[in-house]
Amino acid sequence: MVNKAVLPVAGFGSRMLPASKSIPKEMLPVVDRPAIEYVVKEAVRAGIKEIILVSHSSKGAIEDYFDTQFELEHQLAEKGKHALLSEVRDILPGDVSVISVRQHQALGLGHAVACAAPVVGDEPFAVLLPDVLVDCAGCAEDLGVMVEKYHASGAAQIMVEEVPAERVDQYGIVALKGEVPGAGESASMVAVMEKPAIEDAPSRLSVVGRYVLPGKIMSILADTPPGAGGEIQLTDAIATLLETSSVEAYAMRGRTFDCGNKAGYLRAVFHYAARHAELGEQVRAMMAEELVV
Template sequence: MTQVRKAIIPVAGFGTRLLPISKAIPKEMVPVVDRPLIQHVVEEALAAGINEIILVTRSGKSAIEDHFDAHAELEDSLASKGKDALLETLSAIAPPRLKITSVRQPNAQGLGHAVFCAAHLLGEGEPFAVILPDVLVKPQAGSDKCDLGDMVTRWDASSAAQIMVEAVPEEEVHRYGIVDCGGSEPRAGESADMRGVVEKPKPEEAPSRLSVIGRYVLSYRVMELLSDQPPGAGNEIQLTDAIDRLMQEGKPVQAFRMNGRTFDCGNIEGWLQANTLLAREAGYEV
């Protein structure tokens, strides 16, 4: 069975929830403690054993690609001054095993469309991960457990698509996509078969309290379905609609319940929370 080695990261959004910070700076380059958000996300992929990153981008986002590129002048300057620690910090941004490719999304037509823009960069039948960079997923304090890595392991063992979920308070389910596992909720670090996803249900109508996080491990069949996926909610091509069709075909899709923590860095409150908490855990005084 083909292993998961590629992750698609859509970075073409405008970042309106972070305005005015994101007016001239890509939201993915906004710092979380000591590195930009996109670096945290790429490090998560590497920790999961995924070393090929496909950025789905647009004009005005070149700073993301530049961040992972070599900077010979800066590196020569640091070397001449004997600043070896800083040189090592730069080298860690893009280790030799990391491969980054970019593809443009010509116009915003939804997450499903963004993912499909990378279809030609996958091999026939190749599985892939999708990582939404707005949400930062971190292990619990004192742990190095990688939830995305566990999802990849479960894919390897079962060939079932994996959708990361976490429990939210009942009064907040109307804000999220909520998975339906037929009443069988997985424990943390485990998966359960899904029947569907309900977008922003009323609390009394929600099939569970498990919300979709923004981490997916999917079969190549999803790309084939996206090739003719009609527009859905918001008149956009939705990834969840293609996943629903996958389930309708009888293909297994599972909800993976995360062990770690999430920070919604797509809004000011979540971004501030991530910076404050993670900075303290890293030993900074805040």
């Protein structure tokens, strides 16, 4: 069963400078909670019980956020702020644990995932890139469906979405055995390429940042040499996995927000603020006023 998720959070967040100079980019608020909380809760809703942060010495604030803060909770209780206390105390269910391992050098996504090998062992696991928020409002959550498909077929699941042809050189791009799957469906992959030239791209299906992988990918990563950008690429390890195992591309149904850059982050803030249970009506009115101006 897929009970573990690896979240690589060791990056410096250079695209979010200067804000990320002293605040981990994953802790920047999307309305009233940090972006990382959305991603962790997505994993929990998919049945994940153990969150593994692949972190850096400067990212202690992320671990602290998911820890108990006795003094704060005591003060909220003393002041009778029970609703706020509940929000602070109940960020995650009691049966979910958050642990951290270190990535001492920035050697790529594949290397970051491999840093979690001692904790993951031989078990299947999910990988969630915390820069990407996935909103599946109104439909079954994509990560949960991917986990179900892995349990049913044993095939690794890679979330994909279509991008314009002129942008394929910015992403990992998959090649399929047959037709492009419909939303919420999977199709067998035959290859995956990291940031191919436009003329070499096998499709326009880009890897989104959600994976469900077998434990043996860790041993493959251990033998994966540096690839694009001189980094150890997870896509290269998946390409090797394809030589002996089934890997499927899962066509997402939700909507993605890239919080790793300023425009994508602002888009996420607007989206989640407009849908916020308490603030949504005010926010939509404010946005309409700003558009008029």
